[in-house]
Amino acid sequence: MSKLYKIFTGSIVVPLVAIIFGLIVGAIIMLVGGYDPLLAYQSLFEQVFGNLYDFGETLREITPLILTGLAVAFAFRAGLFNIGGEGQFIVGMTAATFVGIKVTGLPSIIHAPLALIAGALCGGLWAAIAGYLKAKRGVNEVITTIMLNWTALYLGNYIVNSFLLPEGMDHSEEIQPTASISIQSLVNFFNDARMHWGMLLAVLASVFFYYFLWKSKQGYELRAVGFNPNAAEYAGMNVGRNVVKAMFISGVFAGLAGAVQVLGVFHYQSIMSGSPGIGFDGIAVALIGMNHPFGILLGGSLFGILTYGSAGMSFGAGVPPELIRIVIGSIIFFIAAQGIVRWVLKPLYSKRKKEKVL
Structure with a gap:
């Protein structure tokens, strides 16, 4: 099997064929x-693209999925499994809500970025706890991140209930208008769909992911630690520091996802009986995008389209919304089992190769 064939099937064709198979x-x-x-599928398509409002809401659905997908993929590129995107998402959401409500008297150009930065940093610091335990104590990050998910859920509820909850309400008061990142011109254009600056931030975050990991010295170190920590340490790299750094940056992406949901979509935070699920969905998005930032842009778009369009399948064709999860699971299965896809594609590639020779 030639190198060209591996590149051809691995980078583009495998995900596309996996989607078709799913x-x-x-x-x-x-x-x-x-x-x-x-x-x-016709009903799904019409639900997503049938009018400007639904198309705008689909874009809104895609945004946090891209950011949590980046969080999972960034840690994975550094050899870590960040299963705690859900907790980091909640912590970022709570921090942004707190700043958005309690900080007053600032103009929008300062208040909104401050709330976003607070959410991103708190999400990063929350993930760095697992990174520190991994680096200094050798504690498996899968276990700590899962445990921190539940801690984040109850901590978020405690902060909202104790400091942000008006009497008789089940959610916090609304954030200050100056903390909102909604784009009113786009809201009007898309017929009141909840459009916000977080969509642009998700794209910029993908660009940052690519540039940092593949174009910077620190990114090279993180990838080296992910490939072989022993060899990286022998080469003079500080493995422990890079582990903490990777988890911190990973958590920043997830915390930013939570912040944009509060500041751009809901404008308040509810007392949650369970996890929102967006952090866990980010794992699926990272797998679909094959842990590449631009693949995650496409994977998050696909996941968001299928998720939002599932309502159209339910109303238009009577299909249970849960069935769309089977489709997503099938796509992930075929991406994970790349050998099956390559086996299917191999005869086609061999035929094209013979035609070129002739």
Whole structure:
């Protein structure tokens, strides 16, 4: 198998074919369940692209998925498994809410960035706890990040309940208007869809991810530690410091996702009975995007389209929304099992290669 074939199938074709296979598997399951898959996918398409409001809401749905996907992928590139995006998301959300409500008298140009920075930094510091325990005590980051998810949930509820909750309400008071990152001109254009600056931040975060990891010395060190920590240490790199740094930056992405949800979408924070789930969805987005920042842009877009469009499948074709999770799971399966996809593509590639020779 040539190097060109590996690059060709690994970078572009494998994810695309995995998506097609996932949609086919979903269609088969719909047929078995007595549903019309063509009508279901048509309804999904119409739900997402049928009008400006739904298209705007789809973009809004995609934004935090990209950021939490970047969080998972960044840690993975450094050899770490950050399963704590959910907790970092909640901590970022809570910090942004607190600053958005309690800090007053600032103009929008200062207040909104301050709330965003607070959310991002707190998410990073929350993830750095797991990084420190990994670097200094050798504690597995999967265990600590999962435990910190629950800690973050209850801590967030405690802060909202104790400091931000008006009497008789089940959610905090609304943030100050100066802390909002909504884009009113786009809100009006997209018929009151909740458009905000977080969409641009998600794209910029992807660019930063790429530049930092592949174009900077610190990024090279993080990737070296991820590939082989023993060799990196032998080369003079501080492995422990890089582990903490990688987890911190990973948490910044997830914390930023929580901040933009509060400042751009809801403008308040509720008492949560369970985790929102966006941090866990980021794991799926990272897998679909194959842990590459630009792949995650596409993976987050696909995940957001399928998630928001599932309501159209339910109303238009009677398909249960849970079935869309089967489609997403199938896509992830085929991406993870790349050998299956390459086995399917190999005859096609060999045929094209023979034609070129002739």
